[in-house]
Amino acid sequence: MREKVKSEPDTRGKIINSAQKLFAKKGFDGTTTKDLASAAGVAEGTIFRYFSNKKAILVEVATQGWIKILTDLLTELSGMSGYSSIASMMYRRMTTMHDSMDMMRVCFMEAQFHPELRDRIQSEVVDKMTDIAEVYFEEAIQKGVYRQGLDPKVIARVFVGMFAVAGFSNETMGKDQSPNDLRQMAEGIADIFLHGVLNPKGAKVKEIA
Numbered sequence: 300m301r302e303k304v305k306s307e308p309d310t311r312g313k314i315i316n317s318a319q320k321l322f323a324k325k326g327f328d329g330t331t332t333k334d335l336a337s338a339a340g341v342a343e344g345t346i347f348r349y350f351s352n353k354k355a356i357l358v359e360v361a362t363q364g365w366i367k368i369l370t371d372l373l374t375e376l377s378g379m380s381g382y383s384s385i386a387s388m389m390y391r392r393m394t395t396m397h398d399s400m401d402m403m404r405v406c407f408m409e410a411q412f413h414p415e416l417r418d419r420i421q422s423e424v425v426d427k428m429t430d431i432a433e434v435y436f437e438e439a440i441q442k443g444v445y446r447q448g449l450d451p452k453v454i455a456r457v458f459v460g461m462f463a464v465a466g467f468s469n470e471t472m473g474k475d476q477s478p479n480d481l482r483q484m485a486e487g488i489a490d491i492f493l494h495g496v497l498n499p500k501g502a503k504v505k506e507i508a
Contacts, residue, residue: 311349313339318356323401358419364402365424376483390485429455
């Protein structure tokens with residue numbers, strides 16, 4: 300019986316998954332295309348049928364990983380109507396962050412050295428996801444879920460930014476964090492997002508000149 304030939308999406312996916320693990324473990328510069336080929340179970344020349352160079356693989360690993368994380372996050376927006384729902388959503392997303400630790404390590408380590416990687420993440424991930432969130436918050440303001448007069452674009456940027464920072468934080472990425480620690484962090488993010496940090500009953504704050 301002849302061995303089934305692997306499909307192109309399957310081969311491409313194997314290369315990306317292998318790259319994610321190797322880049323996280325050895326770094327981008329410490330990983331060779333020979334390493335990638337060996338880990339993916341393909342010939343080294345096969346890699347260049349799918350990617351022009353090693354950096355193209357790095358960009359693909361980072362952008363596709365973030366797109367999945369933020370897409371999953373934004374699919375839950377429709378159910379967010381109050382503190383408990385936002386806190387629960389944040390907690391679910393933060394607990395599943397551990398499944399994406401390799402990808403996030405790659406982003407954190409390599410984005411500072413590769414401007415094109417930062418630009419791609421900004422244009423293909425952050426900007427697009429912020430646009431989607433903006434549409435949701437605009438509709439939510441019209442329905443009275445959030446107060447009138449707020450700029451939905453600003454809310455969307457704050458929301459996506461707070462979630463991204465939480466994902467990169469030591470509290471979220473630390474292996475020793477308990478479910479209770481993550482829940483407290485999620486509740487804190489939800490509280491600050493919905494209520495801010497200024498005490499409305501406190502003394503008047505002097506404006507900074």
